[in-house]
Every structure is written in structure tokens, then in C-alpha cells.
Amino acid sequence: MLRSLTLFAISLPLVALTAAAALPQKKPAPKKPAVTTSKKTTTTTSVGTAAFERDVLPLVQKYCVGCHTAPKGSGGINLSGEKNFAAALKGRVSWERVEAAVLEKRMPPSGVPQPSDAERKKLGQTLESLFSQADCQINDPGRVTMRRLNRAEYNNTLRDLLGVDLRLADAFPNDDVGYGFDNIGDVLSLSPLLMEKYLSAAAKASRAAIIAPEDKPSSVKVLAGQLKGPGNVTGEGYLLSSNGEASFEFDFPAPGDYTIVVRAGASPAGPDIDFPNKKRGPEPAKMGINVGGKPAVTVAVTTGPSNLQPYRAKIAIEQPGKQKVGAAFLNDFYDEKLPPERRDRNLTVESIEIQIPEDVQKRTIKRELPFSHRKLVIEMPDDSTDAEWDRAAKAVLAPIVHRAFRRPVTSDEVRRLVGLSRMAKSQKQSFEKGIQFALQGILVSPSFLFRPEPDAKPDDPSFRRQLNDHELATRLSYFLWSSLPDDELLALADQKKLQAPGVLLAQAKRMLKDPRSRALADNFAGQWLQLRKVGVMQPDTVRFPAFNEQLRQAMRTEPDLFFTGIVQEDRSILEFLDSDYSYLNETLAKHYGNTSVKGAEFQRVPVLPGQRGGILSMAAVLTLTSNPGRTSPVKRGKWVLENLLGTPPPPPPPNVPELEAQKGATQAETLRKRLEIHRTNPACANCHTQMDAIGLALENYDAIGKWRLDDGGKPIDVSGVLPDGSKFDGPKELKKVLLGKKSQFTKTMTERLLTYALGRGVERTDKCNLEAMAKTVAAKGYKFSAIVEAVITSQPFRERRGDESTSPRR
Known part of the structure; x- marks a missing residue:
């Protein structure tokens, strides 16, 4: 306890500074640019x-x-x-x-x-x-509010800094969203709860990355976000809505009797049955606690999903080494005819903990230190003197803090961290334990948790400056990787070479080919195209029995791989509108009517001409823009206008009834006719004329994205005309119309990417920058690298100004 309090006291100035810098902000609102009359x-x-x-x-x-x-x-x-x-x-x-x-x-x-x-x-x-x-x-470069690392950035930064992929931020509160993204400085506030989570995460990360001799782990606990399987992570834990296993791989150090604790809850479902105690009720979920893919113990999960409880099993391990440990859902059930509280049986797993027997802890042979430890602890004291401790601690901590703070560090900052490490020495603990203490101090520092860009005149809106090399490196790395600069990028910043556009562009192209650029698909495309919603879609499985968790996961994977392929192969962004290929596995290919793809692995394959190609024909987009029981031309048209053409329709006027409630709509034979009735309301006609035409052109796809030629036995009319006179008949011709608006699409995507890269909303004064950027992209063949180059060489990305809103109140 004393050690924890001391650590907290030493870290407190850092934490206080963090909190002061990150008081909850107002939701983003357009800022007034600095205007000077001349x-x-x-x-x-x-x-x-x-x-x-x-x-x-x-x-x-x-x-x-x-x-x-x-x-x-x-x-x-x-x-x-x-x-x-x-x-x-x-x-x-x-x-x-x-x-x-x-x-x-x-x-x-x-x-x-x-x-x-x-x-x-x-x-x-x-x-x-x-x-x-x-x-x-x-000529305003704009101003970005100092940004806190969001959850994805925190996870990635810890991974790349320490060499351990713990995903601790999955347990943090959700980040707020502004301008469509969760990395906007104005909304990334810091609550007391989040500060507590940071302190806890720093302790866990330091112990995971650095192994101290006195640390004898008595248990290993894996949270929902680190489990793998056919389910998905929710606010309660890892949800298994169909039979399957949520698992992870554990390296058993020695033979022994291990206790496995699964914290879980479930929703019972089904008709009443008789139990041994003569009570009646729906059958609870059955959970198998598995080791090595084999069932070890089966338990009945009788607690609800909002009241998760531990379920234990003692298992004898005969052979040490890596084995899969999991919790399996064994008795899935669904019947829509039953009341909602008895209709659907699911299992939720919050965590799986392995408790290591005491005798195993005592007799375990010392094994090779993990990569993270060898990467970080590059020096050890040669003797027990204070001077030798300080020398080794400085050698270890200086490069860590340099990378963690993403800038040069002062001798005083290093000295304070060395002093933090000596807490362990004063308590007769190991050098490694001291490095753990210092690492915790680094991980709760505002220089780690935030991305500050301090100005000499922060309250002067007319004061503008270029970002320095380290600020530029940080913007670039969090833009492309959602993580900190790597050694090469940081070295160039240290040498002050990044200001040269050629150097910056070369680094961007290198980084786009790196696997870490997958973060653009996860965090940019996932929000721009609203693909994160795929995880919570709930189509009516009675009307669409083909939909299950396996198909959901395949739907989510296709656009991710498609976007990543365009990024890493530097292909044309126009392929988002139409392409002759996609990425399918057997599950998704079968859904698309393609029987040539076999196996669970995704592969790049040609698509059926006229039916597939580009994001508009992907099942993920088509399902998230549908209602649970039917397609929604309005939602699909609105999605295209907002995300591809950058012309979102205004909110619907008040007191306009839903389509199904419109007088006469329920008697209409087809969805097209029901929409025509809806458009007879003058308040609806102007916006719906455009939205409906686009959405109706996609009616060949049902509510889960499967191709069809009729709806309920009635032929589908997929023709349409836009207000500008553009005519089309079906998705193939709609894509041609959209390709005819490629300059509008390019400008829209450039604006979204600039918003994401800057961490602020695009303002009116950015408009001339956007126009020039979009023209540059077109001149360079619409390559993805061209749009990235346009963003990172733009004035808003490379400069910033003061802000009158920071002036003290008088």
C-alpha cells in the first residue's frame, strides 16, 4: 500500500497537469477563423x-x-x-x-x-x-485542441512502445465522437473514472512488459477484448450468440492442478422444464470450460448477462506448453414465437482467469525473458551502489521516455524518472522492479497520454507557426498508424529532416506499406463508412435465416481487407465506387452466389460483373443500411449522399409519419409505390427524390446484401433519375453515375481524411485547401498515396495558430 501511495504521490503532478489540460470540452462547434481586415x-x-x-x-x-x-x-x-x-x-x-x-x-x-x-x-x-x-x-491553418489518445491509439501505442499487445484500453469508457470520428480533440475529455483506468493500466502494462524477479504471478487474467472466436465484444463482455468458443492461448509453465475461473452470465431461453429441485423455468446456458480444444468441465450459467459471476473448474495439466483455453457456448436456442425474455439464449464471457498452483510457482524453471523485457531493459547495474543504479536506470529509461513522449526529453525529466526507480532500491527490491515504477510514471504523464503542440502565444489568433519536426512526426504516425512514430521516423525528427516535403512523403509511402497501416481501415474507414455498426446489426433471422455470426464476421472482414488492399497497393480510390474484385471466404462467397471459393481464409477473387464490385455492393454496407426485416432505400440513399458525395440531406421535418404509418402506404403493392406515396408530402419530396432514386437502384440486394430479382414474388424496378437528370437502371448503372461524379467523391473523401488526420472538423477556411487538394489527387490518377500526400503537405496539417477562446476571462 505504501509503495502504491508513494508512486501515486510522485505521479500526481503529472496527473494533475493532465487533468487540467483535459477538462471535459464542449461538443465541437465551428470556430471563427482569425480574420484581419485589410x-x-x-x-x-x-x-x-x-x-x-x-x-x-x-x-x-x-x-x-x-x-x-x-x-x-x-x-x-x-x-x-x-x-x-x-x-x-x-x-x-x-x-x-x-x-x-x-x-x-x-x-x-x-x-x-x-x-x-x-x-x-x-x-x-x-x-x-x-x-x-x-x-x-x-489563409487560416486552423487550430487543433490538444488531443488525448483515444482507445485505439492507446492500445496501439502501448503495443509499439513496450512490445506487448494487452488491449487494456478495451476496458476504458467509450470515446466521444465529433464530426464522425472518435479522435477529435474537442470531445476527448478526461473523466475521473478514466484517470483511474490509466493508473491501473500503467501498473498492468509495466508488469507485463518487464519481469521482476520478485514477481511470481499467481494468476493470469484475460479480458473479453483479448478473446478470439465467432462472437463479438459488447459492453458486458464477449458475446456468444451462437454455439462456439471464446478462447486464448496460454503457456502452461509446468504440470499441476490449475484452477480456471470464467466470469460469465447468460440469458436463459426456451419453454419451462422441470429441474431436480422441482422448480420450473427456461433452460440455462451450458458452458464448457475447455483446455486444448477439449471439454474439461461443463457448467450451467444461471446468472444474467448484467450480473456476471465466476464459474470455476480445477483441471490437471500433465504436459507444459502452449494450449488453447476457452469458454464454449454449447446449447444455443432461438424461437421468435416465445416471449422476448425467453426467445434467445446467449452466453456472455467477461474474462477467463488461470490460477497457477503455488507449487508450480515455486518449482518453475526460470525461462527466457520475453521480448518486451529484452527490448526495454538494455542495461543492468554492475554493482549495488547508488551511482551504478542511476547509470543503468538512465540508460534504460532515456530511450523509453524519448519514444513515449514522442519528442526530446530534458535531463530533469530523466532525473525524476531515475529517482522514481530508486523507490525500489530503498525498499530492497530489484532493479527491474524500479524500472517498472518509472515506467508507470511515464505511462500516466500528460506527455504520453496527450499529444501537446504548445504555442508561444496560445491566446493570439493571429499568431501562426509551422509544426516542429516531432509534432509533424506525431501527426503523421497517428494519422496512418494510430500509434507513435517508429525509430526511423523519430530519428528523422531528431535530425530535423522532416520539414522537407520529399522526406515527409517518402516516410508516408513507407508507412502505408507497413502492416500497421491496417489502422486506417479499422479507425478511419470503420467510421467514415460506418462499418463499426456491423457488429451490432440485428437482421430478422426468421426472414433472413442465412444471417449468423459467421456471416456477420465475414461481412465485416471484406471491406477491411478491401480498404487495406487499396492503401498498401496504392490503388485508385475510385475502386471504392466500382471494382472487378473483392476479398471473400467460402461463407461470404456462398452468400454472393460464388461457389468457387473454398475455406475460411479470405482471398482476393474476381466478382460477378454487374452484381458486385466496390463498397456499395458489399453485404456489410447493404445490411447496415437496411431495417431488420426489409431493405430501406431511404437509408441506402442517405448513406450514399452523406459518405460518398458529401451532400447529407437535412433532418426530416417534425411530425412527418414513418413510411409504414403513411396513409395508403400499407396497401401499396411495392416498396417503390409506398415511397411514392411518402413523397406526396411536399415537406418530404425534395430530399426523398434524390435519396429514394439512389436507394431503389440497390433493391436487387435484400436486407442482408444477397442478390435477388424479385421481392416477395413481385419484379423489382431498379430504375431511377436524379434531380440533375442522371438516369440509371440498377446498381451497375448507378455506379457509372457515381463515377461521373468522381470529383465530388474525391473532395468528400479528402475532407473526411483531412478531418481524421487533423483531429478537428473541417472549417470554411479550409475550403480553398480542399479544392486544391482534390485537384491534385485527380492529376495523380486518384491514387491513395496522392490523397495522403495532399493531406500531409497541406497547410492545415503542417501549421497551427493561436485561439482567442483560450484568453483569460476578464
Whole structure:
């Protein structure tokens, strides 16, 4: 206890600084850029007013003001009072909506006079040009709130720093999301609970990475996030919703009687049965505690999923070495005819613990130290003097803290860590135990938990600067790897060579080919394309009996491998819209009607022309954009508009009934006709015209992404027309239409990637940067490396400014 309190006291200044730097932030809101008035600004505003009055105002007066006028303009937009460009700048949000609606032919509504294509183009291009000029004048690199490592970044950083993959952050509270991502500085707050988790995780990580002679582990506990099997991790633990085993591999050090403790809970299901104690009730879940893939003990799990309890089994191990240890769900049950509380039997496993017998601890032969220990403890004291201890501790800790803090460290920082290590010496403990103490101090430091970019004038919005080499290296590594810089990148930062664009680009290309770039699929694509939701999808298995956990896992794997392949092979980003290949295993291939793929391993294979290719035809996307019991053209169309074209529709107006509740909709023969009835409501028509057309073109795919030609025996009509006149018939022609909008898709993906890379929302002043970036990507053949190059060489990525919001209140 004394040792823990002392460690906490020494770490407290670091923890306090962390907490002060990371008080809960407000949800992200657009920030006002630093604007300075100049003759140039005034001149450009005058020029803008002339163009606005010549090319925009007459068209607005002719086609728009009739509906959009004071006091209550249609859709909340009033255009009657803005007579010059300066006024339009103040009401810019409304004018940008006008620009988009006119260009996409969503406005004016049908039945009223329409502008010609030339008039639409003139209005849209003039507004876009004027706003872009105003933005580019500001020349604002923006400001990123100091970011805490999110859960994925914490796990990856520990793995790459220490050489142990513990996934301790899986037990942390979920990170908040802003602008579609969970790495946004404005929402990554630090709660007291999370601080406690950091302290606990630091202790666990240091003991796992460094083996002290006095540490005799009496047990090994593996949490849900480290288990493998056919299930998925939820808030309660590892959920097995069908028969299967959640397991991990354990290296038994010697023969002996080991106790295995599985902390689990379950939802009983089924009709009442008689039990030996004469009570009646549904059958509980049966759980097998397995070793080496063989059942050792079977127990009945009688506690609920929100009341997990330990279940124990003593097992004799005759042969030492690695064996699989697991908890198996043995009696899956589902019957939709029963009441909800008895319908579905599942098993939840929170953790599996192996308790090592005392006699095994005493007689276990000393084995080779793990890689992490050999990597970190590069020196040992030659004798027992304080000076020799300090020398060895400094040699060990200096490179660790340099990598952990991702910057040069001061001699005072190293000295304090050496002093922390000497706590062990004062208590007659080992040198390794002292390094553990110091490592805990490193892992709760704000320089580890946060990514600070301190400014000389943090409260001056006009002060701007280039990032230094170490800040640039950190931005790059967490962008591409969700982890800290490796030795090569850190060495270049130490040598101050990263500012050269050629060096930075070469490092980015190297890092994209590294397996760690898989983090882009997990953390960027998983959120951009909403693929993380696949783990919680619940299709109606009565209507779609082919859906099970095995298919769910295959669905989730396909887009991950597809995205990673584009990244690591530097392929065209347009393959997201259409491709002639994908990655399938036997389960998913069979679902797609392909019988040539065999085995559980995924392989790259050609797809059926016209049916598959690109992310739109992947079962994961098609299922997450469906309802449990049927497809949803509205959800699918909205998904395309939001994620691929960057034109999300506004929220639906209040008091509009759901499709099934619409008068006459339930009597309509087809989903297309039901949607037509829904669009008769003028409040719904404008947005649904575009969403429905896109979604209906994907009706050849059912609610779990399986190809079909009819729906309930009725032929499917997959034709459609967009407001801009684009026509298509089915998914193949829809993809051609989307490829015709490749510049819009490129700009959308660039904006999403820039948001993710910066850790802040893209602001209006970034617009001119985005335009230039998207054009660069197109000029370089739409290669993935081109979009990464555009991001990392952009002004927002390489610079930052002060912020007036940090000024003290007066």
C-alpha cells in the first residue's frame, strides 16, 4: 500500500497537469477563423459585391424570393434582405444551401418557373468562387485542441512502445465522437473514472512488459477484448450468440492442478422444464470450460448477462506448453414465437482467469525473458551502489521516455524518472522492479497520454507557426498508424529532416506499406463508412435465416481487407465506387452466389460483373443500411449522399409519419409505390427524390446484401433519375453515375481524411485547401498515396495558430 501511495504521490503532478489540460470540452462547434481586415479584403469584397449583384441577385429575385422572404422564408431561409456580397457572407450557411439546391436541381420545386442550366451554373459557380476567394484571403491553418489518445491509439501505442499487445484500453469508457470520428480533440475529455483506468493500466502494462524477479504471478487474467472466436465484444463482455468458443492461448509453465475461473452470465431461453429441485423455468446456458480444444468441465450459467459471476473448474495439466483455453457456448436456442425474455439464449464471457498452483510457482524453471523485457531493459547495474543504479536506470529509461513522449526529453525529466526507480532500491527490491515504477510514471504523464503542440502565444489568433519536426512526426504516425512514430521516423525528427516535403512523403509511402497501416481501415474507414455498426446489426433471422455470426464476421472482414488492399497497393480510390474484385471466404462467397471459393481464409477473387464490385455492393454496407426485416432505400440513399458525395440531406421535418404509418402506404403493392406515396408530402419530396432514386437502384440486394430479382414474388424496378437528370437502371448503372461524379467523391473523401488526420472538423477556411487538394489527387490518377500526400503537405496539417477562446476571462 505504501509503495502504491508513494508512486501515486510522485505521479500526481503529472496527473494533475493532465487533468487540467483535459477538462471535459464542449461538443465541437465551428470556430471563427482569425480574420484581419485589410485593403485587399475590402477590395475583394467590393469586387465580390459587383459579381454578386450582376450574376446572383437577379436570379434569386426571379426564382427564389417568392418563397424565401421575410418574415418566415420557406425552409427557414430568407433571401429578401441581402442585397450585396457582404450581407451574403454573414448569411453564408443559407447561401451555401441555396447553391447546392440549385446546382442539384432540388430547387426551385417542381410546378414553378425553373432556371435554365446556364443560369443554374452561373449562380452556383459565382457563389462558390466568391466564397472561396473570401476563405482563401483569411489563409487560416486552423487550430487543433490538444488531443488525448483515444482507445485505439492507446492500445496501439502501448503495443509499439513496450512490445506487448494487452488491449487494456478495451476496458476504458467509450470515446466521444465529433464530426464522425472518435479522435477529435474537442470531445476527448478526461473523466475521473478514466484517470483511474490509466493508473491501473500503467501498473498492468509495466508488469507485463518487464519481469521482476520478485514477481511470481499467481494468476493470469484475460479480458473479453483479448478473446478470439465467432462472437463479438459488447459492453458486458464477449458475446456468444451462437454455439462456439471464446478462447486464448496460454503457456502452461509446468504440470499441476490449475484452477480456471470464467466470469460469465447468460440469458436463459426456451419453454419451462422441470429441474431436480422441482422448480420450473427456461433452460440455462451450458458452458464448457475447455483446455486444448477439449471439454474439461461443463457448467450451467444461471446468472444474467448484467450480473456476471465466476464459474470455476480445477483441471490437471500433465504436459507444459502452449494450449488453447476457452469458454464454449454449447446449447444455443432461438424461437421468435416465445416471449422476448425467453426467445434467445446467449452466453456472455467477461474474462477467463488461470490460477497457477503455488507449487508450480515455486518449482518453475526460470525461462527466457520475453521480448518486451529484452527490448526495454538494455542495461543492468554492475554493482549495488547508488551511482551504478542511476547509470543503468538512465540508460534504460532515456530511450523509453524519448519514444513515449514522442519528442526530446530534458535531463530533469530523466532525473525524476531515475529517482522514481530508486523507490525500489530503498525498499530492497530489484532493479527491474524500479524500472517498472518509472515506467508507470511515464505511462500516466500528460506527455504520453496527450499529444501537446504548445504555442508561444496560445491566446493570439493571429499568431501562426509551422509544426516542429516531432509534432509533424506525431501527426503523421497517428494519422496512418494510430500509434507513435517508429525509430526511423523519430530519428528523422531528431535530425530535423522532416520539414522537407520529399522526406515527409517518402516516410508516408513507407508507412502505408507497413502492416500497421491496417489502422486506417479499422479507425478511419470503420467510421467514415460506418462499418463499426456491423457488429451490432440485428437482421430478422426468421426472414433472413442465412444471417449468423459467421456471416456477420465475414461481412465485416471484406471491406477491411478491401480498404487495406487499396492503401498498401496504392490503388485508385475510385475502386471504392466500382471494382472487378473483392476479398471473400467460402461463407461470404456462398452468400454472393460464388461457389468457387473454398475455406475460411479470405482471398482476393474476381466478382460477378454487374452484381458486385466496390463498397456499395458489399453485404456489410447493404445490411447496415437496411431495417431488420426489409431493405430501406431511404437509408441506402442517405448513406450514399452523406459518405460518398458529401451532400447529407437535412433532418426530416417534425411530425412527418414513418413510411409504414403513411396513409395508403400499407396497401401499396411495392416498396417503390409506398415511397411514392411518402413523397406526396411536399415537406418530404425534395430530399426523398434524390435519396429514394439512389436507394431503389440497390433493391436487387435484400436486407442482408444477397442478390435477388424479385421481392416477395413481385419484379423489382431498379430504375431511377436524379434531380440533375442522371438516369440509371440498377446498381451497375448507378455506379457509372457515381463515377461521373468522381470529383465530388474525391473532395468528400479528402475532407473526411483531412478531418481524421487533423483531429478537428473541417472549417470554411479550409475550403480553398480542399479544392486544391482534390485537384491534385485527380492529376495523380486518384491514387491513395496522392490523397495522403495532399493531406500531409497541406497547410492545415503542417501549421497551427493561436485561439482567442483560450484568453483569460476578464
